[in-house]
Amino acid sequence: xxxDTPELVKKITALFxxxxxxxxxxxxxxxxxxxxxxxxxxxVSRLYVLKNVQTATKLMKSGNFFTKGxxxxxxxxPYTPIVFGKSSNLEDGAANVVTSIVVDYxxxxxxxxxxxxxxAATGVAMLLFGKEKKRxxxxxxxxxxxxxxxxxxxxxxxFGIYIFVHGHLTPGGGFPGGAVIASGILGLFLGKNxxxxxxxxxxxxxxxxxxxxxxxxxxxxFSVKSFLANFLPTxxxxxxxxxxxxxxxxxxxxxKVGAELSAVVNSMIVDTEEEWS
Amino acid sequence: xxxxxxxxxxxxVPLLFAFSIPLFGLxxxxxxxxxxxxxxxxxxxFSLYILLTHKFPTIVVMGNWLPPxxxxxxxxxxxxLLVSLISVIxxxxxxxxxxxxxxxxxxxxxxxxxxxxxxxxxxxLTGDIFNLFIFMEIxxxxxxxxxxxxxxxxxLGGAFKFLVVSSIGSTLYLMGVTLIYTQLGTLxxxxxxxxxxxxxxxxxxxxxxxxxxxxxxxxxxxxxxxWVPDTYTGAINGVSASLSGIAAVSAVYALFRIAMTVFGKxxxxxxxxxxxxxxxxIAILAATTVVIGELSALSQKNVKKMLAYSSMAxxxxxxxxxxIGSELGVYxxxxxxxxxxxxxxMLFLIVGVLVAAGVGENIDDFRxxxxxxxxxxxxxSVGAFSMLGFPLFGGFWSKFSIVAASVQRGGWYxxxxxxxxxxxxxxxxxxxxxxxxxxxxxxxxxxxxxxxIPAIPIFILAVSIVAIGVFPQIVGNFSTQAANEFxxxxxxxVLNVIPTIAxx
Amino acid sequence: MMQVFLQNWIYLIGAISLFGxxxxxxxxxxxxxKIIVGLNxxxxxxxxxxxxxxxxxxxxxxxxxxxxxxVVNGKVVSADPLPQSLVxxxxxIGLGTTALALTIAVKIFEKYGTLDVRKIKEAKR
Numbered sequence: 088x089x090x091d092t093p094e095l096v097k098k099i100t101a102l103f104x105x106x107x108x109x110x111x112x113x114x115x116x117x118x119x120x121x122x123x124x125x126x127x128x129x130x131v132s133r134l135y136v137l138k139n140v141q142t143a144t145k146l147m148k149s150g151n152f153f154t155k156g157x158x159x160x161x162x163x164x165p166y167t168p169i170v171f172g173k174s175s176n177l178e179d180g181a182a183n184v185v186t187s188i189v190v191d192y193x194x195x196x197x198x199x200x201x202x203x204x205x206x207a208a209t210g211v212a213m214l215l216f217g218k219e220k221k222r223x224x225x226x227x228x229x230x231x232x233x234x235x236x237x238x239x240x241x242x243x244x245x246f247g248i249y250i251f252v253h254g255h256l257t258p259g260g261g262f263p264g265g266a267v268i269a270s271g272i273l274g275l276f277l278g279k280n281x282x283x284x285x286x287x288x289x290x291x292x293x294x295x296x297x298x299x300x301x302x303x304x305x306x307x308x309f310s311v312k313s314f315l316a317n318f319l320p321t322x323x324x325x326x327x328x329x330x331x332x333x334x335x336x337x338x339x340x341x342x343k344v345g346a347e348l349s350a351v352v353n354s355m356i357v358d359t360e361e362e363w364s
Numbered sequence: 365x366x367x368x369x370x371x372x373x374x375x376x377v378p379l380l381f382a383f384s385i386p387l388f389g390l391x392x393x394x395x396x397x398x399x400x401x402x403x404x405x406x407x408x409x410f411s412l413y414i415l416l417t418h419k420f421p422t423i424v425v426m427g428n429w430l431p432p433x434x435x436x437x438x439x440x441x442x443x444x445l446l447v448s449l450i451s452v453i454x455x456x457x458x459x460x461x462x463x464x465x466x467x468x469x470x471x472x473x474x475x476x477x478x479x480x481x482x483x484x485x486x487x488x489l490t491g492d493i494f495n496l497f498i499f500m501e502i503x504x505x506x507x508x509x510x511x512x513x514x515x516x517x518x519x520l521g522g523a524f525k526f527l528v529v530s531s532i533g534s535t536l537y538l539m540g541v542t543l544i545y546t547q548l549g550t551l552x553x554x555x556x557x558x559x560x561x562x563x564x565x566x567x568x569x570x571x572x573x574x575x576x577x578x579x580x581x582x583x584x585x586x587x588x589x590x591w592v593p594d595t596y597t598g599a600i601n602g603v604s605a606s607l608s609g610i611a612a613v614s615a616v617y618a619l620f621r622i623a624m625t626v627f628g629k630x631x632x633x634x635x636x637x638x639x640x641x642x643x644x645x646i647a648i649l650a651a652t653t654v655v656i657g658e659l660s661a662l663s664q665k666n667v668k669k670m671l672a673y674s675s676m677a678x679x680x681x682x683x684x685x686x687x688i689g690s691e692l693g694v695y696x697x698x699x700x701x702x703x704x705x706x707x708x709x710m711l712f713l714i715v716g717v718l719v720a721a722g723v724g725e726n727i728d729d730f731r732x733x734x735x736x737x738x739x740x741x742x743x744x745s746v747g748a749f750s751m752l753g754f755p756l757f758g759g760f761w762s763k764f765s766i767v768a769a770s771v772q773r774g775g776w777y778x779x780x781x782x783x784x785x786x787x788x789x790x791x792x793x794x795x796x797x798x799x800x801x802x803x804x805x806x807x808x809x810x811x812x813x814x815x816x817i818p819a820i821p822i823f824i825l826a827v828s829i830v831a832i833g834v835f836p837q838i839v840g841n842f843s844t845q846a847a848n849e850f851x852x853x854x855x856x857x858v859l860n861v862i863p864t865i866a867x868x
Numbered sequence: 869m870m871q872v873f874l875q876n877w878i879y880l881i882g883a884i885s886l887f888g889x890x891x892x893x894x895x896x897x898x899x900x901x902k903i904i905v906g907l908n909x910x911x912x913x914x915x916x917x918x919x920x921x922x923x924x925x926x927x928x929x930x931x932x933x934x935x936x937x938x939v940v941n942g943k944v945v946s947a948d949p950l951p952q953s954l955v956x957x958x959x960x961i962g963l964g965t966t967a968l969a970l971t972i973a974v975k976i977f978e979k980y981g982t983l984d985v986r987k988i989k990e991a992k993r
Contacts (some may be wrong), residue, residue, distance in 0.1 A: 098896050098898055101891070101895035101896045104891070104895065105892050108887070108891070109885075111570045111573070112884045114566050115567045116877065118547075118564040118567045119546045119547065119567065119921075143617035148882045155938050158958070168937070168939060169932060170935050171933055174869055176911050182931060182932040183931045183932075184931065184938070184946070184953045185931075185953055188953040189953040189957075191427060191429075192427060193427075193494075194426070194427050195426040195427065196435070196498050196953075196957055197957070198379065199486075199495070199498035199502060200956075200957045200961065202382075202479060202502055202503050203498070203502055203505055203960065204960055204963070204964050205478060206475075206479055206502065206505045206506050206509070207509075207510070207964030207967050207968050208503065208967070209472045209475050210476060210506070210508065210512075210968050211967050211971045212472060213469045214513070216468065216472070216971065262956065262960055289518075290386050290387075290390075293386070294383055294384055295421075296382055298380060298383045301383065305378060307427075307428070308369065308370070308376070311428060312369050313369050313372075313425050313426065313427065313428040314376060314424070314426055314427070316427055316428035317427070317428065324932060325933075326931065336880065350966055354971075355970070355971070362468075363467050363468060363515045494957075501961050501965075509968060512972055512975070517979040517980065520972055520976050520979065520980075520988075521988045521989070523972055524900070524972045524976065527965070527968065527969055527972065528894060528903060528907065528969075531907055531911075532891070532894065532910065533911075534961075535887075535910050535914050538912060538914055539887075542918050542921060543901075545921070545951070546921055
C-alpha cells in the first residue's frame, strides 16, 4: 500500500477502493428498514428480564420453558406508563435511557472503553518517557491570560463535576465530564509557561478511580453472583439518588478520565529527552 | 444452559491489577514486572482448570441480565482451549520479559503487556459482537504502543503503519456490525446466528465483506497484511513473539467465529448465507497469502523478517484449513493454530536471546551456532522441524489433517492444496537452510552462555512441541470438540446460550 | 412515505461521503499529520452513520423528563438509544487511537527529521 508505486497509480487505486465501498453502501441502503420500525424480536425466551440469575437457573432446570405455543412477553405483561418523579423501583431507574444502557445493560463495554482510554494514555506516556528538557519559550502569556484561566478553571471544574454526577438524569455522563475537567487543566497550562501539575496526585487519582470501577463490579460478583450487577436499590425515577450504582460508576469514570486526559496533555506539552540508560 | 459466573474473574482480575500497577510502580520497577507475571499466571491457572476439569460449555452472565438482553461470555471447547493457549504463552513471554526489558519505561510496558494478553483472552471468550470490537481495540491499542517501544527507530515506522491499517480495519468492522443491527436489532452472536435468515441477502453479503475485511487485518491475510514485515522486524523480540503467538490467534478465531457461526449455513460443508459464499472468498485470500508469504520469505536475509513472512504464510494456511468447512478441516486448523503459536513464539524468543548476546540478525550470523551454544541451536531446530511438519514434532499431525481434509473436499480445493504443498516445499527450503548453517563447523567464534531466565520459557516450549508430537491426544481431544462446535452451530453454540430461541 | 425515505437518507449519504473522503485522504497523502486527519474523518463518518440509524422523523429524545414521554398510545416514539451508546464508546476509542498516532508522529519527527511517509523506509533486506 505505501510503497514505491508512482503517485497516479496510488491515487487511482484509492479512488477505486472508495468507489467500491460507496457502491456497496448504496446497495445496503436500499434494503435497510425505513421509518420507525423498531425490530423487536418475537421469538426469544420469556426470560426477558429477571433480576435474579439464581431464579432463572432454577426455572431453566425445572424445564418450564420448552412448552410449545409460548407467547412473547409483550402480550403477557401490560405496559404501565412511566411517570417522571413518581414511578419507583423500576428495573433500572435512570431517567436517561442511554445512560442505563451504557452503564447497566452493557456495562461490560464501558469497562472495556475505560480500559482503552487508560491504555492509550499509558502508551503516550511510555513513548514520550524521559528527562524533561527545559526549553526557553519566546513569549510569556500575558497577565490577563494568567488570571483569567485560573478564574475560569474553578467554573469549568465545577461544571465538569456537575456533568458527571448528573449522568443518569441529563445527557452527558462520565466521559464528557472528564474531558471538560481536562480542558480546564489545559487552560492552566496555557496560562503560565512551565506549569507543573501534581504528578503523584494525578497518578494516584487515576489508579484509584479505575480500581473503584472494577471493585464495584467485583462486589456485584460476590454479592449477587454476577459481574457488574446493579446491586443498589433503584429509587424513584428523576431523583438524584436513583438508578442504583450508575451515579457511583459515572463519578469514578469522570474522575479517571479527567486525571488521564490531564496526564496526556502534560506528556504532550512538555519536551522530553529519551533516556535508554 | 450452565452459568458459571466466577469465570468473569478471567477478565476482572487482570483489569484490577492493570489499574493498580502504577501504584506498585511507585515502589519499584521489578515489582511491576512481577505483578504482570503473577496475574497472567492466575489467568493461566484458572483457564487450565476450566479446560482440564471440563467445565464447559457454560456461559458467564454480565450485569445480571440474561442474554440476549445483556452481554455474556461463552466458554465452549474452543474458548477454553484458546484462552489456555493465550494465557500460557503470555506467561512464558512474561518470564522472558523479566530478563529482556530492563531499560526505558518498564512499568508502563508491563501494564500494556498485561492488558494485551487480557484483551486477547477477551476476544476469545466474548459472546457479543460489539464486545468483540471493544476487546479488539484493547488488544490493538496495546499492541500499537508495544510495537513502537524500543531504542531503535525502525520500530516507529512499523508501528505507525500497523496503527493506520488496523484503525481502518476496525472502522470497517464497526460499519458492518451497524448494518446488521439495522435489520436484526440485536448484537448478541447467538441470536444473530439463529436469526441470520431474516436479513436480506444484499445487505448480508456487504456487511459480511466489511466485517471480514476488518478482521483480516489483524489475522494477517492478503491484501491487508502489508504491515506484517515492518512491524515484526522493528518491534523488540518479546513483542514480536506475542504478536504472532497471541494477537493473530485471537484474530483468526474471531474471523471464523463470524464466518462460520454468525453467517454460517450448516450442511456437509459449512458455507455462508448471502449472495457470495464468504468461506470461498476467505479460502482464496488465504491461499494467496500462503503463496506470497512463502515466496517472500525465501529471499530474505534478515531472520526476523523471514520469520515474519513465515508467520503470515502460516496464518494463511490456518485460514485455508478452517475454510474447508468440514470437521477434519477445522480440527486441522485449530491444531495447527496451537502448534504455530508455540513454535513461532519460541523461535522469536531464541532470536531475542541471540541478539542480546551479540549475534547479528542476519542468516549468515547463524553459522556454527551448534558449537557456540548447543541448547539454542537444538531448540531452534526443534521449532523449525515443527513448522515444517516432520513426524515426531507437533506440526506433523496438523499438516497431515489439513491435507487430508482438503483432499476429502475435492473440487477446486485440490488446486488450493496443490498451492499449499508447493508452499510447504519452499518453507522446508528456507528453514533447513538455517538449520544447515547452524550445524556447519567451518567458523570459529566465541561461545555464548545461555542466560538462566529466558532459558526457562524456551525449554518449556521445546518440550511441549515434542510432547505434542509424540502424544497428539493432548491437544487432539480438545481440537475434536472444538471442531464440533464450529461445524454444528445451532446445537453446539446457539442453544447453549439461548435455549428457547426458535431455530430458523 | 417518500418524506420518510429522504430525511433519513440525507444523513446516511452525508456520513458515508465523509467516510469515503477520509479513506481517500488516508490512502493517498504523504504527510503523517494528514494521514491522522484522514483517520479522524473516517471515524467521524462512522459515528454519524451510527447515530443517523437511530433516528426517525417523529423521534423524541430517550430521556424521561416532566414533559417528555417515550411511549405514546402504546407505541414507542423515542429514538433508539442503543446506537447512541455504541457511539459514546466509539468516540472514546477514536480519541485513544488519535492520541497514540500523534505521539508516534512526534517521535518519528524526532528521529527521522522528516514527516514524509515515503522517506521513513529502512533498507529492503
